[in-house]
Amino acid sequence: MASIKPRVKAPKTASAGEVVSIKTLISHPMESGQRKDKDGATIPRQIINKFTATFNGAMVFACDLEPSVSANPYFEFQMTVPETGVLAFEWVDDDGSIYTDEKTITVA
Amino acid sequence: MNRYALGVGAAAMVVGAAALADPNTDVALEIDGVAIKTIAASAHADNPIGDTLISGWHYRNDETRALQLDDFDNPAFLAVELGRELWEAADGASGKSCADCHGGIDGFAGLRANMPKWSEAAGRPLTLEQWINWSRKEHQGAEPWKWESEQMLGMTAAIAVESRGMPMDVQTDGPMAEWFEKGRDLYYTRTGQLDFACASCHEANSGMMLRADHLSQGHLNGFPTYRLKWQGIGSIHRRLKGCVQDTRAEPYAVGSDELVALELYVSWRGEGLDIEAPAVRQ
Numbered sequence: 526m527a528s529i530k531p532r533v534k535a536p537k538t539a540s541a542g543e544v545v546s547i548k549t550l551i552s553h554p555m556e557s558g559q560r561k562d563k564d565g566a567t568i569p570r571q572i573i574n575k576f577t578a579t580f581n582g583a584m585v586f587a588c589d590l591e592p593s594v595s596a597n598p599y600f601e602f603q604m605t606v607p608e609t610g611v612l613a614f615e616w617v618d619d620d621g622s623i624y625t626d627e628k629t630i631t632v633a
Numbered sequence: 634m635n636r637y638a639l640g641v642g643a644a645a646m647v648v649g650a651a652a653l654a655d656p657n658t659d660v661a662l663e664i665d666g667v668a669i670k671t672i673a674a675s676a677h678a679d680n681p682i683g684d685t686l687i688s689g690w691h692y693r694n695d696e697t698r699a700l701q702l703d704d705f706d707n708p709a710f711l712a713v714e715l716g717r718e719l720w721e722a723a724d725g726a727s728g729k730s731c732a733d734c735h736g737g738i739d740g741f742a743g744l745r746a747n748m749p750k751w752s753e754a755a756g757r758p759l760t761l762e763q764w765i766n767w768s769r770k771e772h773q774g775a776e777p778w779k780w781e782s783e784q785m786l787g788m789t790a791a792i793a794v795e796s797r798g799m800p801m802d803v804q805t806d807g808p809m810a811e812w813f814e815k816g817r818d819l820y821y822t823r824t825g826q827l828d829f830a831c832a833s834c835h836e837a838n839s840g841m842m843l844r845a846d847h848l849s850q851g852h853l854n855g856f857p858t859y860r861l862k863w864q865g866i867g868s869i870h871r872r873l874k875g876c877v878q879d880t881r882a883e884p885y886a887v888g889s890d891e892l893v894a895l896e897l898y899v900s901w902r903g904e905g906l907d908i909e910a911p912a913v914r915q
Contacts, residue, residue, distance in 0.1 A: 532705070534703075534705045548703075548705050548706070550705065552711050595864075596864075597708065597711065599706075
């Protein structure tokens, strides 16, 4: 569909120690490398192979993705917010591109 | 002993399946604080569905319904985003974008609810897709988009979402009356090897299970809709074609007079419900 673009939904504020829900989505074709085009040639694999989320530099969520993951991979996870900080997200593409996004969560 | 236990289990499953066949009417659709009427009194006393209209949203399982509660989770919003980009993009010989003439896309709030709508220029009702292509030709000097192209689906989704929460309201009198009658005839015309009319499933058997599918009242207020089966968003006419195909008949073409008339009549049957497009279904 649309071009490759990351999106994140995270609360702007939280209280210290609160468990919040983080939703992420990246529009990506996730071409598995198993398919053939109409001339019979293999369509080369191109997927997001790694996703990480860090909070003030500390890892909160990470995973490897494999070719069977559907297009537009969506991740939702929960985390405890200890203090005000920056949530940084990183999606690594097979072609070496790295897509990033950032959200600041303020602890009032 | 084992066989006895199995028998009890099977009986429990049958009871469970029967209970599941009712639409879940204990839930309400609210998106970003906007309540959307998905159960409503029919606007017409002569609506063959009866007094109470129930959107297809209530017929789906918990997980599918949940996808529609938050626009972030709703996969159709990738199409909406594309549509909003296209709204701003210049195209055709005129070098103009939709926004250059129409301003903000929010100016089209309510438009989706009136579709299909009579066109004086064309002397016939046009669907949202046909209006878009008409404007692309007349005002932008651009090539028409294919009916089921991602650009067309993106644009119809982006326009439709502006009408979310507004009641379906189509014109059926005046010059539209003839099209309305034609649509009604088609709704009750049996077609295909299975000899089914639209009404065979969506009127006579709505709420029942058709193999694994839970038959809804067949409303259009959620279109364009993201279907998990399609792994993508699709138009009203694609859905209607699918239905006709399921009766093992040769379906009408997208944009054909038959499907425009049917879209008009089925939209009238849904008057009372709010637009909830882009919906998510099985």
